[in-house]
Structure formats: C-alpha cells, structure tokens
Amino acid sequence: MTIYILLSIPLLACGLTAVVPSRRWMEAIHLASAACSLAAAIFLAWEVLRQGVVSSGNGFLYADPLSALVALLTAFVFLVCAPYAVGYLRRDQADGNLGPLGDAPAALSKLRMYYTLTPLFAFCMYLVVVANNLGVMWIAIEGTTLASIFLVTFYGKPTSLEAAWKYAMIGGVGLSMALFGTVLTYYSAHLVLGGDSVSALNWSVLVLQASHFDKGVMRLAFILILLGFGTKAGLAPMHTWKPDAYCEAPVPVATLMATAVLNCAVYGLARFYVLTVRCLGPAFASNLLILFGLLSVAIAVPFILVQRSSRRLLAYSSIDNGGIMVLGLGFGGVFGILGMLLHMTYHTVTKPLLFLSVGNVQQHTGNDALKKGNSGLLHVLPVSAPIFLLGALAVTGTPPFSMFQSEFMVLRAGFAAQHLALSILFVACLVAIFCGFFHHVTQLVLGPPSGAPREVICPWKTYPIVVLSLLVIAIGLWFPAPLYQLVDGAARILAVPQ
Amino acid sequence: MYFWQDPQFGSRMITLMASLVLVLQIMMVTQRWLITNIRAFALQSFLLACIANTIAYYNHAPHIYAAAVFMLVVKAILLPIVFERLVTKIEIRQEIEPLINAPLSVIVTGLLTLLAYVVAESFHRPDEPMGPASLGHNTLAVAIALFLIGFFMMVNRRKALTQVLALLSAENGIFLAAISLTYGMPMIVELGIFFDVLVAGMVLAILVYRIRETFDSMDVSRLSRLRG
Numbered sequence A: 001m002t003i004y005i006l007l008s009i010p011l012l013a014c015g016l017t018a019v020v021p022s023r024r025w026m027e028a029i030h031l032a033s034a035a036c037s038l039a040a041a042i043f044l045a046w047e048v049l050r051q052g053v054v055s056s057g058n059g060f061l062y063a064d065p066l067s068a069l070v071a072l073l074t075a076f077v078f079l080v081c082a083p084y085a086v087g088y089l090r091r092d093q094a095d096g097n098l099g100p101l102g103d104a105p106a107a108l109s110k111l112r113m114y115y116t117l118t119p120l121f122a123f124c125m126y127l128v129v130v131a132n133n134l135g136v137m138w139i140a141i142e143g144t145t146l147a148s149i150f151l152v153t154f155y156g157k158p159t160s161l162e163a164a165w166k167y168a169m170i171g172g173v174g175l176s177m178a179l180f181g182t183v184l185t186y187y188s189a190h191l192v193l194g195g196d197s198v199s200a201l202n203w204s205v206l207v208l209q210a211s212h213f214d215k216g217v218m219r220l221a222f223i224l225i226l227l228g229f230g231t232k233a234g235l236a237p238m239h240t241w242k243p244d245a246y247c248e249a250p251v252p253v254a255t256l257m258a259t260a261v262l263n264c265a266v267y268g269l270a271r272f273y274v275l276t277v278r279c280l281g282p283a284f285a286s287n288l289l290i291l292f293g294l295l296s297v298a299i300a301v302p303f304i305l306v307q308r309s310s311r312r313l314l315a316y317s318s319i320d321n322g323g324i325m326v327l328g329l330g331f332g333g334v335f336g337i338l339g340m341l342l343h344m345t346y347h348t349v350t351k352p353l354l355f356l357s358v359g360n361v362q363q364h365t366g367n368d369a370l371k372k373g374n375s376g377l378l379h380v381l382p383v384s385a386p387i388f389l390l391g392a393l394a395v396t397g398t399p400p401f402s403m404f405q406s407e408f409m410v411l412r413a414g415f416a417a418q419h420l421a422l423s424i425l426f427v428a429c430l431v432a433i434f435c436g437f438f439h440h441v442t443q444l445v446l447g448p449p450s451g452a453p454r455e456v457i458c459p460w461k462t463y464p465i466v467v468l469s470l471l472v473i474a475i476g477l478w479f480p481a482p483l484y485q486l487v488d489g490a491a492r493i494l495a496v497p498q
Numbered sequence B: 001m002y003f004w005q006d007p008q009f010g011s012r013m014i015t016l017m018a019s020l021v022l023v024l025q026i027m028m029v030t031q032r033w034l035i036t037n038i039r040a041f042a043l044q045s046f047l048l049a050c051i052a053n054t055i056a057y058y059n060h061a062p063h064i065y066a067a068a069v070f071m072l073v074v075k076a077i078l079l080p081i082v083f084e085r086l087v088t089k090i091e092i093r094q095e096i097e098p099l100i101n102a103p104l105s106v107i108v109t110g111l112l113t114l115l116a117y118v119v120a121e122s123f124h125r126p127d128e129p130m131g132p133a134s135l136g137h138n139t140l141a142v143a144i145a146l147f148l149i150g151f152f153m154m155v156n157r158r159k160a161l162t163q164v165l166a167l168l169s170a171e172n173g174i175f176l177a178a179i180s181l182t183y184g185m186p187m188i189v190e191l192g193i194f195f196d197v198l199v200a201g202m203v204l205a206i207l208v209y210r211i212r213e214t215f216d217s218m219d220v221s222r223l224s225r226l227r228g
Helices: A002-019 A023-051 A065-095 A104-130 A134-152 A158-193 A203-212 A215-233 A241-248 A251-280 A282-305 A310-331 A333-365 A384-395 A402-416 A420-446 A459-477 A481-494 B007-030 B034-059 B062-090 B102-121 B138-156 B160-182 B187-215
Strands: A054-056 A061-063
Touching (some): A002 A023, A002 A054, A002 A061, A002 A104, A023 A054, A023 A061, A023 A065, A023 A481, A065 A104, A065 A251, A065 A333, A065 A459, A104 A134, A134 A158, A134 A203, A134 B187, A158 A215, A158 A251, A158 B138, A158 B187, A215 A251, A215 A310, A241 A310, A251 A282, A251 A310, A251 A333, A251 A481, A282 A310, A310 A402, A310 A420, A333 A384, A333 A402, A333 A459, A333 A481, A384 A402, A384 A420, A384 A459, A402 A420, A402 A459, B007 B102, B007 B138, B034 B062, B034 B160, B102 B138, B138 B160
Antiparallel strands (some): A054 A061
C-alpha cells in the first residue's frame, strides 16, 4: 500500500500542475508533493525495517532494504530541491531567462513544463527502485531519460540543445545495450524457470535460481548491463554526456541527475551484480566493476585539474563519485559493499549542497566561470560562498566529514582484496582531485574581491542550503541508527553468499 | 495436413523473413535518400511483426500476437508517419551524406555480420528443446547483426534524424533477439518497451525539429560547442 502511495504522489502532482491556472498553485503543489513523498519514503523504510520485505500487486512491486534506502535518498533530494527550485525559477523569470520580460504566458508555460516534468522524473526514479520485474526497472530507467530531456533543453539555447542531443543519443545507445542485457538475462533464466509468466523476470524469483542460470549467456548479459547502466551512471568512458547535461539543465534538475539518477543507475547495476555473482562467482563481475570504477575516478582527475566552469567541475566530481561506488562494489567484501552504500548515502546528502550553492553564485554573477572575474565571492555572497567551500571540503572526503569514512572503507576493502597497486592508484587519484578542487574553490571563494554587488538574500534559495549544510556536518558525526539498519540490510542483500 | 501447418515450413519462413530484414538493414547503410531510409525502416518493422506472428502461430504463444501488433502499430505505422511529416515540415535536403563511403560501409557491415554469427554460434545448443535451436539459430545471428549494424550506422551518419533511425533499427535487433530466444518478454514488459520506444521517437523528433530550427541544419557535427 505504501508503495502505491509513494508512486501516486508524484503522478498526482504532475497531473495537477498541468491544469492549475497560476504559478503559486504550481509551486504549492510541487512543495506539498515533495514533502509527502519524503514522508511516504520514510514510512516505507520503516515498514521495511519492521517486516524485512514489503511487496504488493502479487510481487510486482517489491521493496527490500536496498530499494527503501535508494527511495529514501531520492525523496530526500527531491525535497531539498523543491523549495530551492521555487526561488531559482522566480529569479530566472525576473531575469528574463524564461522568455522575454513581460511575456507572462511564455514564462508560465515554461514553469508548467518544469513543474510537471520534475515530478514525472521523480516518479520514474521511484518506479526504478520498487519494480521487482527487471524489465519494468529498465522501462523506468529509460523513463528517467525521457522525462528529463526537455528539462535539459529548458532554456532553449543552442548549447542546451547540443547537451540534450548528446544525452539522448548516448543514453539511448547505452540503454538499448542494457535492454539487450535484460533480454539475455531473461533467456538464461528462461532455460531454468520456463513459462511466460510475469514473475519469470522478477528479481526476487531470479535471485533464488541464479546459480542454475546459463553461464555463457549470463556473462554476456552482465557486460551489456554494465555498459548500459554504466552509461546512465556516467562511468568512464561513457561519461561524455554528463558535464554537458549538468551544465545546461536548471540547477535543481542537475542536482537530481547528479545524485538521485546516479543512485538509480548504480542500484540497477547492483541488482544484476547479485544475479551475476550467484551465477558465475564473484571474480568475473568484480574485475569488470573495478576496471570501470577506477577508470572513472582516474579520468575525472585531469578534467578537474584544468576545469574552467564550476558546474562542469561538479559533473566530473559526480563521475568520480559514481566510480568510487562501483569500485566499492567491485572490491566487495563487507567493507567494499558497506562503503559503497554509505558513499551513496553521504554523496546524496553532500552533492546537492554544492550544486545549489553554485546555482546561487551563477544566478548572482551571471556566469559559472572559475577564473574570469569571479573571485573573492566570500565578500559578495556571504552565505552561499562559505557553504560552497564547506561542500567542497565535504565532497572531496576531508576527515571531519562523512565522505572520508566511506572512501576509507572502499580503500580498506581494496587492500583486503589484495589489490595493492590499484588501491594506491585510487588514493593518488583522490589526492589529485582534492588538490584540483581546492585550487579552484579557494581561488573562487577566498581570492581578492572583484567588486561585484552583494547578494540579496532570497529565503527560498538560502534556507535549503543552510539546513542542508547543518545536516552535512551532523551526518559526519552522528549516523542515525535506523538509517544504519537500512544500510546494513541493503549490504546483506548485496553480499556474496558464502 | 496442409503445408502451412508444418513447423518446418514455419521455420523456413522465419529464416527467409529474417534474412530480408538483414538485407533491408544493409540497404539502409548504403542508400542515399532520407525518405527511402524511413520507408526501409517501416518495412523492416513490418517484417519483424510478421516474424512475431509466425512464431506465435507455430508455438501457440498467444501473447506474441500482442507484441506483433505493438510492433506494427508503433514502429511500422506511427513512427514512420511522424518522421515523414517531420521531413516535409522542415524541408531538409534529402541526401544523407555518410562519413564513410558506400563500398567501405558494405565491407564493415559484412564484417559485423560475420562477428554476429560468431557470437550467435556460442549460444547454439542442438540438444535444447526450446530456444534458438527450434527456430534455426540464423535468427539470433541476424538479431545481433541488426544491433551491431545499427550502432555502426549511428556513428556513420551526420544528420540527426538518420541517427534516430539507426538507433531504432538497433532496437529492432533486440526485439528479434527477444522473440527468437525466449518467445518474447512477459506481456507487461513488452507493452512498456513499446510505450517507451513510442515516447522516445516523439521526443527525438521534437528535438530534431528544434535542432533544425536553431542551427538551420540537422548536421550534428555542428553540435560541438561544449567541450572539456
């Protein structure tokens, strides 16, 4: 029942915003739906903790701790972005970015597009995590791409069309590979399970039989799935759409893409990882995951070091963090898997802080450049700039913050799995990324003042990041016990059976 | 017993249609006109719907009829109509201008088909009562070839619309693999996939239209301002 409520809230919001007459109504519905869906996700997590597994519709929808965790993180980001989006889009309208000033109907139709597509986007992400059927999960992941294409072209500039085209084409190729992988998984299971019933693609059914699957077919299927969902997660070398899309989309959408969509793609990969490991043993899947994970971390290094745009910097940081998650899964063991799940959680809490404060910088100064004229933002944006600095410290894994713990866990898993050289390479990349970030961020925030006017505090755009920054500090020092139970439950699902 | 009730006859028909599908794919690689390309795609989709029907008839699997109907409606009728209207609306030059010339493309296509047969061979199990053995594993090889040639066409084309067609023909390969390997995915999945394909086709058509409006061209090699 809770699952149905979780899915119906964003759909309802999408339908309502399509018909209400004014901007205020759309904003109110958007905020209410974000708050309600977080409440539903928390309730779902609570039910999962109590019962272990929640399923409805004859097992068509299915939530275990892993799904509940990812749903909770998605709902969290959705809620953080909702009030911010209100302030952000109002400012955009005032700046004339939504069509010529004074042309209210044009701006209203743009706003309507945002407020209908974003809940639809969230709906697809919820469906990814609660769909038991792997085919339906694929459909939902493809749905996230389709729902967000027109959000990438939101501003209608030539560059946003270019970004959307890359996003659609690279994503399309990737997801068609993932579909082929799903077909092959179904085939390798079909030989064991037989029948044409809907449940023959249900993960909860497949996982019990996975050891009997056809090994050759499953091997090919996992490669295709890794390439496919890896494209969606932005793993190197299929990452090229990511900086463009993050740069062109409105900031709240970029935030959702950098955190929630990344989580959903890694989630899909993890589901197939469990099947593959049970069928083929851990070595095959792990080696591939380590390869792609480490490549993503390494490829982010040069681009971060020479970056000239702060939003692209964040995109490469997101590629790096996606790589760390996959690397944790690849190293395996208790620490690897726990590290991956904690990294996913911490990253989802921390990354919005950076995106949203960069959004404030960009709307105030009119560009997101790192060098030209942008320096000494501390004097110009006395709230957003220090928060950006804090977020940068947190996301690069500086010790008092939470992401240090998860990165350390992944590293420890690497040493435990006897990957000495790879672990050292991993540390070297992390250090280089830290240096690159700090070179850019300190110059941007602490450099000599550029003489731009001070920001006028907009409560919609400021309170979310202030609250979030307190949360980022808090979660490094104190991890709530129920959340840990959820992470632990999820780790048990991904653990390699002995 | 009539000759069309003989499963052997069905198997031959499927192989024949699958080979025609492959021929159409190779034709799409080499021919020069956009409208022909769209029609070849529509015909290919129609043939795939026929294959699905044949498989449904000989294996008594009624849910594949549904897949055949979706295929016919979405890929053989609706999307080609949308694309043809798009072509007339934006009055683009009709020629395709591939990056690699036709003879070389055909050689690449041949190599990819060969590769597809090698991959399909590893799936072949003569002792298996279900699966590809009963359909002739030619079908699977054709499916993989469609998939690979589709991707080759994507990188070989400069116009936005032809890239979309290439992607959709690669997806046709997945459809063929699904019906020949497992007699189709479960009904709900089939329905969802076709819905996704339809929406993707529409979304991409709108995107192509807006690229054409903004850049005054459909040449995606002009989309090169975002770097680093």
